[in-house]
Amino acid sequence: MQLNIQPVPLEKAFRLLNHGPTVLVTSSHQGHANIMAAAWNMPLDFNPSRVAIVVDKKTYTRELMEASGTFAINLPCRAQAELVVKVGSSSGRELLGKTPDNKFAAFDLPTFAASKTEAPLLEGCVAWLECKIISEPHIQETYDLFLAEVVAAYADNQVFSDGRWHFEEHDALRTLHHVAGGFFFTPGEGFTTKP
Amino acid sequence: MQLNIQPVPLEKAFRLLNHGPTVLVTSSHQGHANIMAAAWNMPLDFNPSRVAIVVDKKTYTRELMEASGTFAINLPCRAQAELVVKVGSSSGRELLGKTPDNKFAAFDLPTFAASKTEAPLLEGCVAWLECKIISEPHIQETYDLFLAEVVAAYADNQVFSDGRWHFEEHDALRTLHHVAGGFFFTPGEGFTTKP
Numbered sequence: 001m002q003l004n005i006q007p008v009p010l011e012k013a014f015r016l017l018n019h020g021p022t023v024l025v026t027s028s029h030q031g032h033a034n035i036m037a038a039a040w041n042m043p044l045d046f047n048p049s050r051v052a053i054v055v056d057k058k059t060y061t062r063e064l065m066e067a068s069g070t071f072a073i074n075l076p077c078r079a080q081a082e083l084v085v086k087v088g089s090s091s092g093r094e095l096l097g098k099t100p101d102n103k104f105a106a107f108d109l110p111t112f113a114a115s116k117t118e119a120p121l122l123e124g125c126v127a128w129l130e131c132k133i134i135s136e137p138h139i140q141e142t143y144d145l146f147l148a149e150v151v152a153a154y155a156d157n158q159v160f161s162d163g164r165w166h167f168e169e170h171d172a173l174r175t176l177h178h179v180a181g182g183f184f185f186t187p188g189e190g191f192t193t194k195p
Numbered sequence: 196m197q198l199n200i201q202p203v204p205l206e207k208a209f210r211l212l213n214h215g216p217t218v219l220v221t222s223s224h225q226g227h228a229n230i231m232a233a234a235w236n237m238p239l240d241f242n243p244s245r246v247a248i249v250v251d252k253k254t255y256t257r258e259l260m261e262a263s264g265t266f267a268i269n270l271p272c273r274a275q276a277e278l279v280v281k282v283g284s285s286s287g288r289e290l291l292g293k294t295p296d297n298k299f300a301a302f303d304l305p306t307f308a309a310s311k312t313e314a315p316l317l318e319g320c321v322a323w324l325e326c327k328i329i330s331e332p333h334i335q336e337t338y339d340l341f342l343a344e345v346v347a348a349y350a351d352n353q354v355f356s357d358g359r360w361h362f363e364e365h366d367a368l369r370t371l372h373h374v375a376g377g378f379f380f381t382p383g384e385g386f387t388t389k390p
Binding site for chain 1: 235239279280331359372373378381385387389
């Protein structure tokens with residue numbers, strides 16, 4: 001368990017995703033678990049706290065999401081960029097029946113337990129959102145689009161506190177923003193503009 | 196008209212949004228036009244090119260979107276941060292019947308014509324996506340969520356070419372990533388990680 005993890009009030013959980021980070025989605029069902037990368041995510045509401053995320057129907061993560069009705073969004077950081085690319089370019093389904101039989105073991109990924117859902121939370125990330133799927137079968141099937149209620153949220157208080165990201169002293173903990181083909185940005189200059 | 200605008204192939208249009216920028220939404224119908232800020236957007240597919248965006252039902256932009264069936268996503272840059280906050284904290288509906296009667300005139304916003312939709316495109320931005328709404332009344336009404344097909348896309352080739360953003364020499368043209376309350380990041384370090 002990470003030492004710096006702090007709860008984020010649900011009505012402020014959108015601020016974890018508002019600046020557009022690429023995330024890792026974890027899901028678990030009946031002893032099976034998986035993890036995948038997902039750049040296509042966004043807040044959907046702040047009260048109630050909701051998110052939207054695209055998860056391809058080919059993915060094993062989605063199979064476990066749909067079976068359990070839950071998933072978690074993990075925000076990886078600069079120190080985990082290589083891991084994000086590895087996790088994003090491998091299939092958990094292909095590991096089934098092999099040794100190790102899951103990505104967490106294959107990539108040596110330490111996790112800790114969520115409080116309200118089954119999905120494992122990845123250590124070393126800088127924020128986590130536990131999500132319950134809002135059943136919308138038509139858009140799930142047609143667009144691979146999932147809507148979910150955020151039922152718990154946490155962040156590493158070294159870089160997120162009082163409802164704000166502040167990465168100044170922590171380059172390795174900056175969020176990742178994928179463009180394409182393993183090319184990422186991390187957040188640079190932060191500034192406040194008043195109307 | 197900007198000099199550096201170049202078309203972006205539709206199957207690569209998702210790369211304009213993949214790193215999570217805050218955008219400006221423009222819409223127009225029967226001589227009325229409006230513009231608003233929207234941090235909650237994401238790619239939805241690359242073939243066909245589709246996007247998802249949240250637009251509150253109170254907004255005048257949405258009224259014009261629903262009337263015309265189209266809208267445009269404009270990606271503002273560092274030089275426009277103050278403008279984004281101004282546009283995002285004012286209502287086009289309240290200007291109706293006044294002089295000037297729209298935000299473009301009130302904030303002195305130069306635009307150029309889109310090629311396939313009615314929505315005006317804002318000069319000084321660094322990318323533009325012309326969008327046709329995919330009618331999904333249930334999620335529009337329930338979640339304020341709009342899905343759309345991207346029918347044309349363009350970018351400023353000073354900072355986006357060959358399917359990649361490259362802001363190195365152009366701090367003023369970096370995209371904006373809103374956290375909350377007028378606090379933004381711009382993209383900092385860019386790097387490539389291979390699996």
